[in-house]
Amino acid sequence: MTKLLTAIGLMSGTSMDGIDVALLRTDGEAIVERGPFQGFGYEKAFRDRLKSALDMAKSIRDRQERPGDLADIERELTLRHAHAVKAFLQAHGLSATDIDLLGFHGQTVLHRPDEALTVQIGDGVLLARETGIDVVYDMRANDMRHGGQGAPLVPAYHAALARNVPGDRSPVCFVNIGGISNLTSIGRDGVIVAYDSGPGNTLIDQWVETHAGIPFDQGGMIASEGRVLPALAGLYLDSPFFHATHRRSLDRNDFLPPAGSDAELSDGARTLAYVAAAAILKSAGHLPAAPVLYIICGGGRLNRIIMADLRDLAARQGADVLSAEDAGFDGDAMEAEAWAYLAVRSVKGLPLTFAGTTGVREAVTGGVMAPGR
Ligand SMILES: Nc1ncnc2c1ncn2[C@@H]1O[C@H](COP(=O)(O)OP(=O)(O)OP(=O)(O)O)[C@@H](O)[C@H]1O
Numbered sequence: 001m002t003k004l005l006t007a008i009g010l011m012s013g014t015s016m017d018g019i020d021v022a023l024l025r026t027d028g029e030a031i032v033e034r035g036p037f038q039g040f041g042y043e044k045a046f047r048d049r050l051k052s053a054l055d056m057a058k059s060i061r062d063r064q065e066r067p068g069d070l071a072d073i074e075r076e077l078t079l080r081h082a083h084a085v086k087a088f089l090q091a092h093g094l095s096a097t098d099i100d101l102l103g104f105h106g107q108t109v110l111h112r113p114d115e116a117l118t119v120q121i122g123d124g125v126l127l128a129r130e131t132g133i134d135v136v137y138d139m140r141a142n143d144m145r146h147g148g149q150g151a152p153l154v155p156a157y158h159a160a161l162a163r164n165v166p167g168d169r170s171p172v173c174f175v176n177i178g179g180i181s182n183l184t185s186i187g188r189d190g191v192i193v194a195y196d197s198g199p200g201n202t203l204i205d206q207w208v209e210t211h212a213g214i215p216f217d218q219g220g221m222i223a224s225e226g227r228v229l230p231a232l233a234g235l236y237l238d239s240p241f242f243h244a245t246h247r248r249s250l251d252r253n254d255f256l257p258p259a260g261s262d263a264e265l266s267d268g269a270r271t272l273a274y275v276a277a278a279a280i281l282k283s284a285g286h287l288p289a290a291p292v293l294y295i296i297c298g299g300g301r302l303n304r305i306i307m308a309d310l311r312d313l314a315a316r317q318g319a320d321v322l323s324a325e326d327a328g329f330d331g332d333a334m335e336a337e338a339w340a341y342l343a344v345r346s347v348k349g350l351p352l353t354f355a356g357t358t359g360v361r362e363a364v365t366g367g368v369m370a371p372g373r
Pocket residue numbers: 011012013014015016017176177178179180181200201202204205216217218219220297298299300302303304335
């Protein structure tokens with residue numbers, strides 16, 4: 001019988017809102033048993049520290065460099081992950097010996113795929129020492145060494161989940177609306193095509209933080225009071241990113257928020273919600289076949305305006321839109337689950353990325369192992 005491993009995935013995403021922790025039992029292939037999930041939010045002071053890390057990282061030319069305070073921030077981030085793991089284990093009546101592996105993403109502070117440079121801070125060796133559990137980390141680098149974009153990595157997991165999508169509908173397209181959005185289309189033949197699809201929540205977060213002092217537009221409440229400004233939306237949707245013949249992965253700073261003079265608060269939030277939805281449909285236009293079903297995960301699915309726009313735009317192409325929950329999944333947990341799944345694939349030497357997902361020359365594995373005991 002295939003051996004299942006118990007792994008915990010740890011994701012601190014581009015939104016920089018906290019650490020997502022999810023447990024998974026899997027063979028790294030078709031068998032996926034989802035366990036508990038817990039989010040550990042960052043308080044504003046640490047979010048601000050992570051934002052300052054992005055500025056410090058701009059000067060990095062070699063991915064081992066840690067200019068300014070970056071080494072200190074990396075250590076603090078890692079210790080916060082160790083604390084999250086311990087709290088998660090305690091909350092669920094588990095001990096470190098119940099866990100075979102941690103899949104550790106760390107925090108992306110710089111992503112320049114055109115220069116084959118991607119930097120995630122997060123010290124896997126320290127995390128292994130602090131938790132006593134084997135850690136697989138740095139899962140993007142090997143993909144880039146082989147000509148890939150270094151992102152997205154979640155598609156291998158989306159493909160495993162696609163086997164459990166109710167009904168026989170294909171192509172099905174998983175969309176993650178995080179800080180940035182990415183999509184994975186899985187065709188009837190099982191062929192996976194995936195890429196970053198555009199700005200997600202980051203622009204909305206930056207807009208409402210600057211102009212209302214709140215970290216995000218809960219439920220899309222602010223957007224619901226505004227109207228779409230077509231000229232402003234066009235500034236984003238006419239970007240060469242959407243028209244290029246090759247799909248490329250995105251850095252958090254590739255799209256910047258509007259200037260304060262471009263809109264008042266609610267119109268800005270409304271327009272950026274529309275941009276998030278329209279970007280996905282626009283990018284999906286580069287898929288080999290139009291999806292018939294979109295399954296939406298990530299925090300953006302909780303913005304009702306983004307979801308309404310997505311439903312409207314997809315309906316024009318005869319496609320349906322479901323939230324991850326309506327399809328039987330957990331939209332908050334999916335990326336952390338993916339990092340657990342990828343960690344198991346890594347120790348088994350299975351590919352993490354494929355030509356159709358990151359543009360890597362050939363399917364490659366990845367990740368670095370730090371032994372915990
Ligand atoms: N209730 C809500 N209503 C509206 N938006 C929400 C809600 N909850 C979360 N979000 C949005 O989702 C974001 C977090 O999403 P998520 O955790 O999927 O992103 P991430 O994993 O950090 O990013 P990425 O996938 O790009 O790495 C928040 O910053 C916020 O904008």
